[in-house]
Amino acid sequence: MYDFRTKLKLKSIEAQSDFKKNFPEAHQFLLGKGLELKNLRQYSAKLISAGAITGSLLLTSPVNINQLPAPIEINNKNLIPQENFINILQKLLPSEVRPLARDEEKRLEVIISDILKIKSKATLEGEHLNTVYGYIGAEQHLKRYPGDVLENHGPYYKEGIAPGLGAWGYFAKSKTDLTSTLEETEKWYSVVQTLYLPDWNSRQPYLRDWYKHRKLLIVNTINGNAIVTALADSGPAAWTGKHFGGSPEVMEYLGGARYKKGAVLVFFVDDPENKIKLGPVVYNDLSGKDLLKI
Known part of the structure; x- marks a missing residue:
């Protein structure tokens, strides 16, 4: 049984x-x-x-709830967008310039997209700069074609024109080949330290082609001024204490005539259809108020 x-x-x-x-x-x-x-x-x-x-x-009642980070209010209706943006940056960014952690970069991506309406990424197509938070310095005009001279780069003559070429050479083969698009590229050009990327030498020529005229969003972390630029040179040297560079036009917009160095955020612009124009991002138009400059 x-x-x-x-x-x-x-x-x-x-x-x-x-x-x-x-x-x-x-x-x-x-x-x-x-x-x-x-x-x-x-x-x-x-x-x-x-x-x-x-x-x-x-x-169960939560414990240590005061230790949780306070949420960031992105849309403060009492402030114009640029004032709101400045306040948020002051809360999120460390007091000293340094490479940011991935979670810090992600929060900034969301805020930039929400307030500036520019889709930007710290990492784009697997590529990432050595830092997205650093110091920018003033650069000279670049020669756009053989025979180009400073007099062709008004109205900002004070910075002069670089004796050598940018990292990617001339923008056009001749003056007649210089299109309005290439003029804008040199006008709003930026500089990043591609030469210090850990895989820069081992992944040529792919990286050289990928970074050429790559759109970058640069944000002045003090006054909130933002601008879309095109990467056209490599530098500055590490000993300068700077991480990025901007054309005379870029620097003028970011901080004014006396602006030679300052803390900025630099993100890749995610624009696969090439719809975003180079130049200033005037996001205060959303509130119908004038652009704030500090």
């Missing part, structure tokens, strides 16, 4: 066999999920236990 435990086991095996025979598709589905009929009772017990624990946590 079989004892009661043995009878139950045989009944279980019989039930499993009937289930496999009558419901083959359901049986295969469970196997695909890593579930077996003989262990369903154990799975059910675990689910019930997990539910009980979750319920107790929900009913």
Whole structure:
């Protein structure tokens, strides 16, 4: 005679066999999920236990709630967008310039997209600068074609024109080949330290082509002025203490005639369809008020 435990086991095996025979598709589905009929009772017990624990946590008063970071209010209706943007940057950015952590970069991406309406990324197509938070310095005009001279780069003559070429050479083969698009590229050009990228030498010529005239969003972290630029040179040298550079026009817009160095954010512009124009981002138009300059 079989004892009661043995009878139950045989009944279980019989039930499993009937289930496999009558419901083959359901049986295969469970196997695909890593579930077996003989262990369903154990799975059910675990689910019930997990539910009980979750319920107790929900009913328990939270502790150390004051230690949680305060949420950042992105849309403050009492401030014009640029004032709001400045306040948020002051709360999020460290007091000293340094490379940011990935979670810090992600929060800034969301805020920039929401307020400036520019989709930007710290990492784009797998590429990332050594830092997105650093100091920018003033650069000279670049020669756009053979024979180009400073007099062709008004009205900002004070910075002069670089004696050499940018990292990608001339913008056009001749003056007649210089299109309005290429004129804008040189006018609003920026500089980043591609030469210090850890894989710059090992991934040529791909990186050289990828970075050429790549759109970059530069934000003055003090006054909130933002501008879309085109990468056209490599530098500055590490010993200068600067991480980025901007054309005379870029620097004038970011901080005015006396602006030679300052803390900025630099993000890639995610613009696969090339719809975003180079130049100033006047996002205060959203509120119908004049652009704030500090």
